[in-house]
Amino acid sequence: MTFKKIAIVTGASGGLGREFVRLLAKEELDEIWAIARSEEKLAVLREEIGERLRPFSLDLTESESFSVLSHALELELPDVRYLVNNAGYGKFGAYNDITMTDSMGMIDLNISAVVRMGLITLPYMQSGAHLINIASQASFQPLPYLNIYAASKAFVRNYTRALHVELADRGITATAVCPGWIKTGFFARGDIGADKTARHYPHMAEPAAVAKKALRDARRGRDISVYSGYVKLCHAASALVTQKTAMRFWLRQQKLR
Numbered sequence: 001m002t003f004k005k006i007a008i009v010t011g012a013s014g015g016l017g018r019e020f021v022r023l024l025a026k027e028e029l030d031e032i033w034a035i036a037r038s039e040e041k042l043a044v045l046r047e048e049i050g051e052r053l054r055p056f057s058l059d060l061t062e063s064e065s066f067s068v069l070s071h072a073l074e075l076e077l078p079d080v081r082y083l084v085n086n087a088g089y090g091k092f093g094a095y096n097d098i099t100m101t102d103s104m105g106m107i108d109l110n111i112s113a114v115v116r117m118g119l120i121t122l123p124y125m126q127s128g129a130h131l132i133n134i135a136s137q138a139s140f141q142p143l144p145y146l147n148i149y150a151a152s153k154a155f156v157r158n159y160t161r162a163l164h165v166e167l168a169d170r171g172i173t174a175t176a177v178c179p180g181w182i183k184t185g186f187f188a189r190g191d192i193g194a195d196k197t198a199r200h201y202p203h204m205a206e207p208a209a210v211a212k213k214a215l216r217d218a219r220r221g222r223d224i225s226v227y228s229g230y231v232k233l234c235h236a237a238s239a240l241v242t243q244k245t246a247m248r249f250w251l252r253q254q255k256l257r
Contacts, residue, residue: 003079004030008121010060010113011087013041014113015184016134019211020084022141025049029081035060035069035201036087038056047222060087060113070120080124082218085114085133085156090186092147092195102192103148110152127171133160137231141246142239143257145196153178157224164223175218198254205232242253 007024011017012038031048035056036042042055056072060063062082073080088110091098114133125131136153143150160176167174182203191197209229217225226232238246251257 004076005081006031006076007082007084008033008079008080008087008117009036009082010035010117011134012036012231013045015186016207016211017084017086017181019207020086020132020215021049021053022208022213023086023215024082025052027081027226030228031078033072035194054100060117061108066116068199071118073124075119078124079126079129082128082145083117083121083125083129085117085131087113088134088152088188090138090146091192092146092190092197093192094145094196096148097192097194097196098148102170106148106152110149110248111155112234114156116224118163122167125170125172128216129175131160131163131167131172132218133174133176134216135160135178136177137178137226137234139176139178139241140235141250143198143250144247145194145254146198162225171208173218173221173223175212175214175222176211177217177225178231178235179203179227180203180234182207182210187205191246197257200254202253203228 007029009017011019012021012034021032021034031052031054033056034042034045035058037059039057042057046053046055058068073210091102118131135157138150139153139157157176160174164174181204183204184207205227208224213227214225226235
């Protein structure tokens with residue numbers, strides 16, 4: 001029996017997710033399952049990519065969405081070559097500036113959805129497959145006034161690197177992607193007009209460059225992908241300085257102290 005070879009990308013309709021779809025469209029895959037909330041944006045993406053793109057207009061903070069995906073996987077029995085967990089968001093501000101809905105929504109999408117996507121997809125992944133989870137430079141240390149987002153990405157980074165070890169016997173790689181600031185719609189969604197908020201975004205990267213390096217690192221079997229010399233320096237520094245020192249640097253950089 002021949003199994004359909006597919007890739008699955010969440011948060012696929014824009015920014016970094018869209019760049020992953022574009023790059024994966026160059027692979028020898030039968031389909032790319034693109035997951036995002038906006039049906040209209042997915043339709044635009046399908047016009048660009050073609051009939052190989054299969055859109056799923058779903059909100060991954062809702063349990064019903066995973067039932068839809070599980071059912072589709074059970075029906076198709078595909079060979080999932082790539083799972084890219086890109087969906088996520090952050091809100092900028094103090095703990096009491098951010099609503100309960102948004103605080104819990106970050107945890108549901110940035111953490112719970114990543115774990116659930118992996119659990120429902122891994123049974124359909126074989127040797128040579130790649131699981132790619134988007135973490136962040138923010139995962140390297142606690143970040144006041146971006147605290148839930150940074151903490152959620154620290155979970156993703158640690159979870160993914162440990163999962164990489166667990167999956168080694170199956171020949172599947174798990175890669176935590178840790179970029180710095182990227183030119184996407186992340187900022188428009190994150191800005192809630194709080195008095196204390198991140199305002200300085202050094203060394204902004206292009207999403208296509210981050211996605212390209214992430215795929216290259218995954219194929220090389222790496223458990224972490226860190227884009228740009230600046231972010232690599234920050235990663236190295238996080239192992240050398242205390243978290244209190246790192247937080248003081250962050251607060252000065254953002255002019256929050």
